[in-house]
Amino acid sequence: MSHGPATPIASRPGRPLTGEARIPGDKSISHRALILGAMAVGRTRITGLLEGQDVLDTARAMQAFGATVEQVAPGEWTVDGVGVGGFAEPAGVIDCGNSGTGVRLIMGAMATTPITATFTGDASLSRRPMRRITDPISLFGAEITAREGGLLPVTIRGAEDAVPVTYRTPVASAQIKSAVLLAGLNAPGQTVVIEAEPTRDHSERMLAGFGATITTETTAEGHVITLTGQPELRAQDVAVPRDPSSAAFPVAAALIVPGSEIRVNGISRNPTRDGLYVTLAEMGADLSWEHDREEGGEPVADLIVRHSALRGVSVPADRAASMIDEFPILSVIAAMAEGETVMNGVAELRVKESDRIDAMAKGLRANGVEVEETRDSMTVRGTGRIPGGGAAVETHLDHRIAMSFLVAGLAAEAEIRVDDGSAIATSFPDFVDLMRGLGADIG
Ligand SMILES: O=C(O)C1=C[C@@H](OP(=O)(O)O)[C@@H](O)[C@H](O)C1
Numbered sequence: 001m002s003h004g005p006a007t008p009i010a011s012r013p014g015r016p017l018t019g020e021a022r023i024p025g026d027k028s029i030s031h032r033a034l035i036l037g038a039m040a041v042g043r044t045r046i047t048g049l050l051e052g053q054d055v056l057d058t059a060r061a062m063q064a065f066g067a068t069v070e071q072v073a074p075g076e077w078t079v080d081g082v083g084v085g086g087f088a089e090p091a092g093v094i095d096c097g098n099s100g101t102g103v104r105l106i107m108g109a110m111a112t113t114p115i116t117a118t119f120t121g122d123a124s125l126s127r128r129p130m131r132r133i134t135d136p137i138s139l140f141g142a143e144i145t146a147r148e149g150g151l152l153p154v155t156i157r158g159a160e161d162a163v164p165v166t167y168r169t170p171v172a173s174a175q176i177k178s179a180v181l182l183a184g185l186n187a188p189g190q191t192v193v194i195e196a197e198p199t200r201d202h203s204e205r206m207l208a209g210f211g212a213t214i215t216t217e218t219t220a221e222g223h224v225i226t227l228t229g230q231p232e233l234r235a236q237d238v239a240v241p242r243d244p245s246s247a248a249f250p251v252a253a254a255l256i257v258p259g260s261e262i263r264v265n266g267i268s269r270n271p272t273r274d275g276l277y278v279t280l281a282e283m284g285a286d287l288s289w290e291h292d293r294e295e296g297g298e299p300v301a302d303l304i305v306r307h308s309a310l311r312g313v314s315v316p317a318d319r320a321a322s323m324i325d326e327f328p329i330l331s332v333i334a335a336m337a338e339g340e341t342v343m344n345g346v347a348e349l350r351v352k353e354s355d356r357i358d359a360m361a362k363g364l365r366a367n368g369v370e371v372e373e374t375r376d377s378m379t380v381r382g383t384g385r386i387p388g389g390g391a392a393v394e395t396h397l398d399h400r401i402a403m404s405f406l407v408a409g410l411a412a413e414a415e416i417r418v419d420d421g422s423a424i425a426t427s428f429p430d431f432v433d434l435m436r437g438l439g440a441d442i443g
């Protein structure tokens with residue numbers, strides 16, 4: 001999607017937050033449901049799909065590759081798949097907008113079908129590294145042309161006679177792992193991904209759910225995932241659970257705005273996604289979990305969160321993958337805690353929708369918070385207050401930077417303004433309305 005006009009938004013300190021925050025569907029699982037639905041035989045029915053722009057761009061891409069993707073009702077979609085190896089050559093360029101997950105998973109999914117496709121994205125996505133995907137998919141036999149530096153636009157000619165691949169991921173990334181597994185679907189024999197640290201495992205869970213043979217073992221080499229190629233994937237009913245990364249914003253707001261108490265139902269307890277919640281418990285957050293259960297193949301529970309006196313902590317590097325998208329909001333929570341919070345092993349934040357270490361450090365400093373950064377760490381010196389009152393924070397087309405500072409403004413001593421909130425619609429289109437419904441002064 002091309003980017004519309006910038007929309008400045010501000011938030012101000014006000015009354016306590018109360019009520020229930022109804023979080024939209026998980027973005028990672030929504031992308032995967034559409035892609036696997038398109039690669040299955042038959043009609044996949046998806047409920048609770050996130051209708052954020054990132055996911056809508058993936059839906060459109062799956063249509064361009066020949067699947068029939070339809071919205072039946074809000075959040076309810078059907079996908080009539082074309083089967084593994086059944087993708088048609090798209091007529092036009094595939095524009096994945098702002099979405100790293102979309103472009104990288106789809107590049108993997110088409111890399112072992114003998115068709116050609118060109119991928120583009122917005123200004124943010126066009127700065128993000130793609131060799132981490134094009135390198136492994138070329139091992140399957142795909143041919144790649146990219147802009148200098150391996151950046152988008154990228155054209156892929158899918159392998160005619162794909163060979164299976166064993167690949168050790170060079171950085172902890174579920175996107176790399178998933179792209180390789182999706183490419184492995186149309187290669188004969190076994191495709192193996194080895195990761196040093198476990199990353200979110202939604203692809204593995206969903207591939208098994210669609211009927212693929214896939215195993216995961218923890219060995220001395222790391223986490224070893226083995227997929228048997230050329231399965232017939234069978235259409236499924238997929239109930240998408242709520243997104244713990246989106247839930248993090250109202251949860252954070254309730255923790256730092258005095259007098260708040262909110263309920264957030266159906267939060268993922270998947271250990272590959274719950275690092276923020278582990279960290280918040282260490283910081284002294286008042287979190288009560290109820291009704292542990294399974295939804296859409298994922299462990300979930302309901303959360304009640306209350307305003308809390310928080311202390312700074314050191315977040316170990318081996319937890320980074322399980323909370324990779326939550327560091328921007330953690331840095332806001334850390335400013336409202338007493339003492340230093342050190343976030344280790346976070347270099348990957350520099351290649352997200354923006355350089356998130358740099359964007360958070362600049363925005364927090366502009367609002368009176370002391371921050372130190374190295375290439376792969378960020379330290380926030382918490383004093384329990386955010387003076388606020390800086391110039392508009394630059395968000396660089398990054399939804400999580402925008403939402404983080406809008407939450408910060410609710411507990412700051414003066415209004416906080418972001419230069420552009422339009423990217424919020426990529427992952428959490430109802431963010432402003434939902435926060436207002438809890439009592440937040442945002443707009
Ligand atoms: O696989 C996924 O759905 C995602 C993986 C993560 O990216 P990396 O794999 O690049 O760490 C995360 O930041 C992104 O929001 C979603």
Ligand SMILES: C=C(OP(=O)(O)O)C(=O)O
Pocket residue numbers: 054098099100101102325352353400427
């Ligand atoms: C990094 C993110 O998404 P993506 O990589 O899909 O653009 C995110 O949502 O924080």
